[in-house]
Amino acid sequence: MIKYAYLLILFTALIAAACSSDTSADYSAAPEATETETVFGAPFTPAAYLTADELLPLITDEESELMQVSAEVTEVCQTKGCWLVMQTSDGQPIRVTFKDYAYFVPKDLAGQRVLMEGVSWKEITSVAHQQHYLEDAYASEEEIAAITEPKTGYYFEATGVVIL
Template sequence: MKKLMPFIILVLFSVVVQAQKHTPLPHGMVYGQKPDTMVMMQASKLEDFMGKKTRITTAIEGKVISVTQEKGGWFEMDAGNGRIISAHFYNAGISIPKALAGRTVIISGIAAKQFIADDMQHLAGDTVTGKKQHKVKTDPKRVVTFEVKGLMVDK
């Protein structure tokens, strides 16, 4: 009996650990604040919706391509036409699982357009033909960044 009790505890502990590692992300699981789905749009329409605005507060639905960093909630979302939305949580204390990759999610927060430095050189005192002109390489696929306040697993 003395040898049987530690064996039973070990078996129960290993079952609990295995169950925690392989739990699927259920529909409706929320990280951060729950997004408002009433004003939601598709991620592929975000850039057109923004128009000339540089920042907007909105909720979008899209597919997570990859989780780049679990701590802080850094991930990439498909924006259609080969474009990518780089997203991260406003609250750096939130961690998201790698299993989120490939899932459709709804996120809410602030979307901001990225600009190439040459577009704003006149503000820095340089002209388009000035000798201080610098070329900054940016990825044309990453046009919008998203500061996430809440994420909900949809599909």
């Protein structure tokens, strides 16, 4: 009987220790992070980040180094949540895709702030791709038909996204 009492005490101590261990990530470097954040993609440790306004002049034809950007989401793919758009203060869109198409974000994310880690670049976006993005956003046929010229697009490929 004493043997069972010792086993019960040991089991209770193990359960208590497991429940009290701290497995939360350290987000002290990102003052905007909260305990209610949601992470999509690869986890990362928030660090010094850029805003969309700070990012835009740094975007070149070559893929950038890994960086973090925090911005408000202005648009999300309404088909799957497979891309989002952030904008600079003067309205320049930066389209965000997700590394290896490995994850999606909620389709109702517009208006919320996110912190993302990834790389940026710019390239000429074809008419077909521009129209495809509008189709994903459920744009009208008139809006889609109005796209007739390729244009320079600014891109960010996120390896991970934290909803703040």
